[in-house]
Amino acid sequence: MARAGLTAERLITAGAELADQVGFDQVTLSALARQFDVKVASLYSHLKNSQDLKTGIALLALAELADRAADALAGRAGKDALAALGNAYRDYAREHPGRYAAAQFRLDPRTAAASAGGRHAQMSRAVLRGYDLAEPDQTHAVRLLGSVFHGYVALESAGGFSHSSPDSQESWSRALDALDALLRNWPAPTG
Amino acid sequence: MARAGLTAERLITAGAELADQVGFDQVTLSALARQFDVKVASLYSHLKNSQDLKTGIALLALAELADRAADALAGRAGKDALAALGNAYRDYAREHPGRYAAAQFRLDPRTAAASAGGRHAQMSRAVLRGYDLAEPDQTHAVRLLGSVFHGYVALESAGGFSHSSPDSQESWSRALDALDALLRNWPAPTG
DNA sequence: TACATTTGCCTAAGGTATATAGGCAAATCA
DNA sequence: TGATTTGCCTATATACCTTAGGCAAATGTA
Numbered sequence: 001m002a003r004a005g006l007t008a009e010r011l012i013t014a015g016a017e018l019a020d021q022v023g024f025d026q027v028t029l030s031a032l033a034r035q036f037d038v039k040v041a042s043l044y045s046h047l048k049n050s051q052d053l054k055t056g057i058a059l060l061a062l063a064e065l066a067d068r069a070a071d072a073l074a075g076r077a078g079k080d081a082l083a084a085l086g087n088a089y090r091d092y093a094r095e096h097p098g099r100y101a102a103a104q105f106r107l108d109p110r111t112a113a114a115s116a117g118g119r120h121a122q123m124s125r126a127v128l129r130g131y132d133l134a135e136p137d138q139t140h141a142v143r144l145l146g147s148v149f150h151g152y153v154a155l156e157s158a159g160g161f162s163h164s165s166p167d168s169q170e171s172w173s174r175a176l177d178a179l180d181a182l183l184r185n186w187p188a189p190t191g
Numbered sequence: 192m193a194r195a196g197l198t199a200e201r202l203i204t205a206g207a208e209l210a211d212q213v214g215f216d217q218v219t220l221s222a223l224a225r226q227f228d229v230k231v232a233s234l235y236s237h238l239k240n241s242q243d244l245k246t247g248i249a250l251l252a253l254a255e256l257a258d259r260a261a262d263a264l265a266g267r268a269g270k271d272a273l274a275a276l277g278n279a280y281r282d283y284a285r286e287h288p289g290r291y292a293a294a295q296f297r298l299d300p301r302t303a304a305a306s307a308g309g310r311h312a313q314m315s316r317a318v319l320r321g322y323d324l325a326e327p328d329q330t331h332a333v334r335l336l337g338s339v340f341h342g343y344v345a346l347e348s349a350g351g352f353s354h355s356s357p358d359s360q361e362s363w364s365r366a367l368d369a370l371d372a373l374l375r376n377w378p379a380p381t382g
Numbered sequence: 383t384a385c386a387t388t389t390g391c392c393t394a395a396g397g398t399a400t401a402t403a404g405g406c407a408a409a410t411c412a
Numbered sequence: 413t414g415a416t417t418t419g420c421c422t423a424t425a426t427a428c429c430t431t432a433g434g435c436a437a438a439t440g441t442a
Binding site: 193194195196197229230232233236237 | 418419420421422423
C-alpha cells in the first residue's frame with residue numbers, strides 16, 4: 001500500500017484550516033482522516049490523541065498571532081502601536097475564526113509556558129511604553145488592554161454587534177480612541 | 192416500573208449544576224441520564240435533543256444573570272451602578288463558571304430574541320444614564336463596557352491573571368476606576 | 383545486494399455519545 | 413371501569429475516540 005505521507009505538522013495545519021471552515025470544536029480526527037483519505041487509527045502514529053491535535057492547533061494560532069502582532073507593531077509607538085496591536089488581534093479573529101478560537105484553548109501549564117503566550121504579554125507591555133505608566137499600573141493596564149481586545153473580538157464574532165447601527169467598525173475605532181485617552185490619563189486608584 | 196419524574200425543567204436545572212461542576216461542554220445527555228438513573232432515550236420525551244438541553248441551560252443562565260444584575264443595580268447610579276453591574280457579571284462567572292459559559296452559547300436568532308439578552312443591553316444603557324453620553328456615543332460605550340466585562344471575566348477564568356502579582360481583584364478595581372474615568376470624560380472621535 | 387529494523391498505515395474491537403422507532407406499563411381522563 | 417395519553421424502556425443505527433496487533437514500505441547496515 002502506498003503511504004499518505006502524513007506528519008504531525010501537516011495534520012495540524014490541515015486541522016487549523018478545517019477549524020476556520022467549520023469551527024474549532026468541529027475539528028475531529030475523523031474529519032481529518034477523511035480529508036487525507038486515511039483511516040482514523042493511522043493518525044495515532046503522528047498525534048497522541050485528539051487533545052494533542054487541538055493543542056497543536058492552539059500553539060500554531062498563538063504563534064501566528066504573535067508574528068502578526070509583532071509585524072504590525074514594528075516601528076510604531078503610542079496610539080499607532082495601540083491600534084496596530086488591537087487590529088492585529090481583531091483582523092486575525094475575523095480572517096481565522098477557528099484559529100482564534102483555538103488560541104483560547106486551555107493549555108496545560110507546561111505547554112502554555114512553552115507557547116507564544118509570553119510574546120503576547122511582552123507586546124502589550126511594549127505598547128504601554130508609549131504611555132507613562134509605572135508598575136503596578138502597567139500591569140493593570142496590560143490586563144485592561146487584553147480584556148478590551150479579547151472581549152470586543154469575542155462579542156463581535158458572536159454576532160453581538162451585527163444587527164444594529166452604528167456599525168462595529170465605528171465602535172471599534174472609538175474603543176481604540178477611548179483606550180488611548182485612558183492610557184494618556186490613567187486615573188489614580190479610588191480611595 | 193416506577194417513573195423517575197423527569198421534566199424539562201428538572202433536566203435543565205441539573206444540567207446547569209453539572210455545567211458548573213464539569214464545564215459546559217462536558218454536559219451530555221448521557222451524564223444527565225446517569226444522574227437520574229434513567230436510560231438516555233428517556234430524556235427525549237422531555238428534550239428535543241442535546242442542543243435543546245444546551246439552549247435551555249443558556250436561557251436559564253441569561254435569565255439568572257439578568258436577575259442578579261437587576262438586583263445589584265437597583266437604587267444605584269453613576270460609578271456605584273457601573274461597579275455593581277460589573278461585579279454582578281464577574282461574581283456570577285466565578286460562582287457559576289459552567290452557567291456563565293452557557294450564557295455565551297450561540298442561540299438561533301428567534302431564541303435569542305426571546306431570551307433575557309435584551310434585559311442585559313437595557314441594563315448597560317441604564318448604567319450609562321449616570322454619565323452624559325448622547326447617541327451614537329452611548330452605543331459605542333455600551334459595546335466597550337460589554338467588551339471589558341466579558342473580556343476580563345473570560346481572561347480571568349482562563350487563568351490569565353492568576354500566577355502573577357498584582358492580584359486580579361486589584362486589577363479589576365482599577366479597571367472599574369478606569370471605565371468610570373473614561374465615561375465621565377468620553378473622548379471625541381479622532382480625526 | 384541482501385537482510386534486519388523501523389516506520390506508516392491497516393483491520394479489528396471496545397468504549398462513549400447522539401438519535402430514532404416501537405413497545406409496555408403507569409398515569410390520567412371519560 | 414375502560415380508553416387514552418404519557419413516561420420510560422429495549423433495540424438499533426450512526427459517529428467519534430482509542431488501543432492492540434499485523435503487514436508492507438521505507439530505511440539502515442553489512
